[in-house]
Amino acid sequence: MSASASDNRAHRPRGLFLDRIGKAAAALGATAASATAGANTSNGYNLPVGVTQLSRDIYDLHMEAFWICVGIAIVVFGAMIYSLVKFRASQGAVADTTMLHSTKVEIAWTIVPVVILVVMAIPAAELILRMEDMRNSDLSIRVTGYQWKWQYQYMDAGAGIDFFSTLKQDSNFARELHSGIDPNSVPNYLLNVDHPLVVPSGTKVRIILTSGDVIHAWYVPDFGLKRSAVPGFINELWFKVDPGKEGIYRGQCAALCGRDHGYMPVVVDVRTPDDFKKWVDDQKAQLKQAAVPTSDAPRSAQALN
Amino acid sequence: MAQDLAHDSAHDTHGDHDHAPTGIKRWLFSTNHKDIGTMYLVFSLIMFFIGGTMAMVIRAELFKPGLQLIDPERFNQMTTMHALVMIFGAVMPSFVGLANWMVPLQIGAPDMALPRMNNLSFWILPFAFTILLGSFFMPGGAPAAGWTMYPPLVLQSGDSMPMLVFAVHLMGASSIMGAINIVVTIMNMRAPGMNLLKMPLFCWSWLITAYLLIAVMPVLAGAVTMLLTDHFFGTSFFNPAGGGDPLMFEHVFWFFGHPEVYIMILPAFGIISEILPTFSRKPLFGATSMIYAIASIAFLSFIVWGHHMFVDGMPMAAQLFFMMSTMLIAVPTGVKVFNWTATMWRGSLSFEPPMLFAIAFLFLFSIGGFSGLMLALTPVDFQYNNTYFVVAHFHYVLVPGAIFGVMGAVYYWLPKWTGHMYNMTLAKTHFWLSAIFVNVLFFPQHFLGLAGMPRRIPDYAVQFTDWNMVSSIGGFAFGASQILFVILIIQCVRGGQKASAAVWDGALPTGLEWTLPSPPPFHSFTVAPEIK
Numbered sequence: 119m120s121a122s123a124s125d126n127r128a129h130r131p132r133g134l135f136l137d138r139i140g141k142a143a144a145a146l147g148a149t150a151a152s153a154t155a156g157a158n159t160s161n162g163y164n165l166p167v168g169v170t171q172l173s174r175d176i177y178d179l180h181m182e183a184f185w186i187c188v189g190i191a192i193v194v195f196g197a198m199i200y201s202l203v204k205f206r207a208s209q210g211a212v213a214d215t216t217m218l219h220s221t222k223v224e225i226a227w228t229i230v231p232v233v234i235l236v237v238m239a240i241p242a243a244e245l246i247l248r249m250e251d252m253r254n255s256d257l258s259i260r261v262t263g264y265q266w267k268w269q270y271q272y273m274d275a276g277a278g279i280d281f282f283s284t285l286k287q288d289s290n291f292a293r294e295l296h297s298g299i300d301p302n303s304v305p306n307y308l309l310n311v312d313h314p315l316v317v318p319s320g321t322k323v324r325i326i327l328t329s330g331d332v333i334h335a336w337y338v339p340d341f342g343l344k345r346s347a348v349p350g351f352i353n354e355l356w357f358k359v360d361p362g363k364e365g366i367y368r369g370q371c372a373a374l375c376g377r378d379h380g381y382m383p384v385v386v387d388v389r390t391p392d393d394f395k396k397w398v399d400d401q402k403a404q405l406k407q408a409a410v411p412t413s414d415a416p417r418s419a420q421a422l423n
Numbered sequence: 424m425a426q427d428l429a430h431d432s433a434h435d436t437h438g439d440h441d442h443a444p445t446g447i448k449r450w451l452f453s454t455n456h457k458d459i460g461t462m463y464l465v466f467s468l469i470m471f472f473i474g475g476t477m478a479m480v481i482r483a484e485l486f487k488p489g490l491q492l493i494d495p496e497r498f499n500q501m502t503t504m505h506a507l508v509m510i511f512g513a514v515m516p517s518f519v520g521l522a523n524w525m526v527p528l529q530i531g532a533p534d535m536a537l538p539r540m541n542n543l544s545f546w547i548l549p550f551a552f553t554i555l556l557g558s559f560f561m562p563g564g565a566p567a568a569g570w571t572m573y574p575p576l577v578l579q580s581g582d583s584m585p586m587l588v589f590a591v592h593l594m595g596a597s598s599i600m601g602a603i604n605i606v607v608t609i610m611n612m613r614a615p616g617m618n619l620l621k622m623p624l625f626c627w628s629w630l631i632t633a634y635l636l637i638a639v640m641p642v643l644a645g646a647v648t649m650l651l652t653d654h655f656f657g658t659s660f661f662n663p664a665g666g667g668d669p670l671m672f673e674h675v676f677w678f679f680g681h682p683e684v685y686i687m688i689l690p691a692f693g694i695i696s697e698i699l700p701t702f703s704r705k706p707l708f709g710a711t712s713m714i715y716a717i718a719s720i721a722f723l724s725f726i727v728w729g730h731h732m733f734v735d736g737m738p739m740a741a742q743l744f745f746m747m748s749t750m751l752i753a754v755p756t757g758v759k760v761f762n763w764t765a766t767m768w769r770g771s772l773s774f775e776p777p778m779l780f781a782i783a784f785l786f787l788f789s790i791g792g793f794s795g796l797m798l799a800l801t802p803v804d805f806q807y808n809n810t811y812f813v814v815a816h817f818h819y820v821l822v823p824g825a826i827f828g829v830m831g832a833v834y835y836w837l838p839k840w841t842g843h844m845y846n847m848t849l850a851k852t853h854f855w856l857s858a859i860f861v862n863v864l865f866f867p868q869h870f871l872g873l874a875g876m877p878r879r880i881p882d883y884a885v886q887f888t889d890w891n892m893v894s895s896i897g898g899f900a901f902g903a904s905q906i907l908f909v910i911l912i913i914q915c916v917r918g919g920q921k922a923s924a925a926v927w928d929g930a931l932p933t934g935l936e937w938t939l940p941s942p943p944p945f946h947s948f949t950v951a952p953e954i955k
Binding site: 158164165175183198208231250306309339348350374 | 663
């Protein structure tokens with residue numbers, strides 16, 4: 119798999135594109151899928167619209183709040199600027215020292231903001247209710263944060279699939295102090311892992327989130343998802359990627375978790391349900407082969423409980 | 424009562440006037456509100472530069488992708504210590520310093536009510552910060568788990584952890600003593616005839632801030648003490664393996680932390696309410712509703728802490744409650760901004776340096792307020808949380824908010840303190856450089872956060888390069904501009920054109936501080952003024 123058309127959507131391809139052509143072969147490495155470009159839908163200065171219903175609703179709420187703030191700013195800053203221009207002592211303005219207070223005006227500018235807030239709060243509350251609705255999920259995955267990697271353990275159809283996801287080697291070399299490697303030459307610098315989380319599109323996926331050591335946060339901007347992974351606690355979240363939006367989605371740990379907090383990306387590979395099923399079968403076949411001679415003792419020692 | 428106390432104090436200290444200690448003893452053993460106020464302000468200025476140096480290191484490392492200067496662990500120490508030094512070393516002591524100088528002058532008192540405690544509360548601070556900054560030289564370096572000190576990460580700290588905890592204890596003790604002193608002074612030492620509603624807004628904002636401090640600093644002390652026993656004495660307050668709860672720390676911390684946010688902005692509200700009427704030549708619009716607004720904000724600050732923890736997992740009802748209570752804060756804050764605007768409306772404005780800082784405060788603090796309102800919306804907060812959007816938000820309220828408030832206050836009262844006018848051209852240069860570059864520094868961070876760059880990372884994906892470069896350039900320029908501030912203060916202390924008692928003669932300075940000569944006598948009001 120080479121750099122795909124979705125490359126154009128990566129918000130800053132400068133220096134990356136040529137390098138990717140050159141390095142595509144090298145980057146094919148362990149997981150073919152991880153060589154594709156990020157399908158990040160942010161334009162580089164605003165929230166991504168994302169690829170789930172929830173992320174689009176979040177984006178809409180964000181823009182609504184933004185434009186309300188712009189409206190208020192135009193009125194308030196306009197009044198301030200008008201005063202700064204119109205009422206200057208140097209222009210001979212004389213202060214109206216009788217203007218001490220006005221109960222009517224003060225009540226008005228207490229009530230109006232309350233009304234605006236209610237207008238903002240209603241869609242926000244409605245959205246919270248939908249985000250918290252964990253029912254009827256089709257696939258559950260237990261995600262555990264560790265310093266500094268993620269463990270993905272599948273349930274339901276993927277039961278038995280269990281692996282760790284860590285920063286890809288090329289990023290890991292380039293990120294060292296005085297590495298001498300130009301980060302622009304590394305494909306998806308700091309946002310690439312050896313084994314991404316693979317999920318099907320059009321399916322309600324429930325993430326069951328916890329941590330094995332300190333607090334981490336699992337964050338995929340394009341899904342509108344961020345929750346803390348807290349040791350001793352289970353946090354639930356869900357997403358359902360629109361069919362047709364298959365691709366690689368990238369995020370990062372979003373809670374300071376120690377020295378290498380900046381180096382534990384979250385990469386999700388969204389595939390069609392058919393491709394996902396193939397991947398699951400493939401993984402299970404490999405598991406069967408591997409299960410005979412080896413023991414999974416080290417892994418179970420690291421698991422929770 | 425107030426009259427008696429004022430009278431007694433005036434009587435007791437009468438003899439001291441001619442025998443005040445000189446040299447180092449004047450400062451070491453000082454019980455004088457002005458000398459202690461000066462020490463607080465100088466201390467906070469030094470801390471502003473130490474914290475600022477760390478910020479420069481952070482911005483230099485983030486100038487381009489890849490690690491160029493420091494190890495990730497050292498980077499985490501920089502962000503952690505930058506926050507601790509700026510919050511507890513720069514912003515809070517500068518407000519206490521201003522209160523020390525101005526509260527007795529504004530209420531017509533000879534000094535603070537508890538002068539020896541005043542000395543103690545200041546002199547604790549250099550020790551607290553020696554301990555805190557000394558942790559840089561311990562094995563493992565300074566604290567690196569963020570100023571929020573979340574367990575279990577903070578429990579992985581090395582020898583710096585007990586130093587952090589004891590430094591926080593000392594700062595807390597200092598703040599509580601300072602706050603008690605301000606409450607006692609305001610409640611007991613107002614000049615006859617000055618009832619609470621006639622009191623200047625700066626004193627009002629500090630009275631309410633002082634109650635916040637007394638309420639929440641012990642909570643922080645308790646939280647860090649539990650960290651200490653978890654680390655050293657085998658308790659399990661926050662350790663899930665022992666039945667503890669890491670999220671409980673976050674609840675306790677933010678029960679302190681959110682009122683703390685208002686501790687760092689309410690005195691600035693008071694300062695702006697002093698400066699704007701003076702240079703608008705018009706009384707503050709709706710002064711009484713301004714007081715109620717500050718009180719409402721203070722009350723609400725106790726019931727909104729959960730908005731810092733939306734992503735940590737919270738029952739739906741709690742998400743809804745904290746979202747709505749947080750949004751409510753916009754109402755009294757809006758009242759304040761509207762009243763300030765109305766104060767300028769139909770005024771007669773002139774643009775001396777304190778007024779410039781006050782106007783910049785109005786615009787830029789409002790921007791921080793807007794992003795705050797957006798952050799209050801729980802579903803969107805899931806996107807904003809722990810990204811540079813949050814960094815941009817709180818720096819907008821703290822730098823062009825709190826810090827510009829302090830700078831405005833210094834430019835407003837410095838001639839009163841020193842008896843000299845300062846260099847107006849230099850002051851305006853400092854203002855314009857600060858006001859421009861603070862935006863170059865922090866505005867692009869909104870974009871970075873929205874595009875998905877997490878905070879507290881030493882290195883970033885290459886698509887974040889451009890805005891980080893812009894932000895760093897703004898940071899270096901903003902940092903360098905602050906050297907002008909120091910030069911100006913030193914010049915002004917050394918000499919300059921004599922300032923009159925009212926200082927701002929052409930404008931409309933109101934308040935008792937302008938009735939005393941500049942600089943005021945050692946024991947401020949030895950005879951209590953009469954307020955009609």
